[in-house]
Amino acid sequence: MNQIQQLMDKKTLIRDLDLSNQGIGIQDIQVLTEALKINTILTSLDLRGNQIGHQEAQALAKALKINTTLARLSLWGSQIGYQIAEALAEALKINTTLTVLYLSSDQIGTQFTK
Numbered sequence: 001m002n003q004i005q006q007l008m009d010k011k012t013l014i015r016d017l018d019l020s021n022q023g024i025g026i027q028d029i030q031v032l033t034e035a036l037k038i039n040t041i042l043t044s045l046d047l048r049g050n051q052i053g054h055q056e057a058q059a060l061a062k063a064l065k066i067n068t069t070l071a072r073l074s075l076w077g078s079q080i081g082y083q084i085a086e087a088l089a090e091a092l093k094i095n096t097t098l099t100v101l102y103l104s105s106d107q108i109g110t111q112f113t114k
Helices: 002-007 026-038 054-066 082-092
Strands: 016-018 044-046 072-074 100-102
Touching: 002 016, 002 026, 026 054, 054 082
Parallel strands: 016 044, 044 072, 072 100
Antiparallel strands: none
16 A cells, blocks of 8 residues: 555645555554545545445544545445444534545445435
């Protein structure tokens, strides 16, 4: 996951990062979320098709509360459940820059969309 490490470099020019179907684990997510806290360039992050568990999603939600540049996040098909979606929704109450969040083909259920 060299691309994730590159996000930690304040000189990086990566605007779009596609990590879809990469088998992202908790260690990768921890580095990624730390990068999201300091990165001011990345605007689009694609994590679709990865198994995002509760611990990973909590770390991602915390980073989204701090990040001010990410505008598009795809978690399509990442097995996101209701509790994880709730944590993301709480983060989005604070984050005003994320305008597109893809959660299609996840396990949220209709109760979250009300």
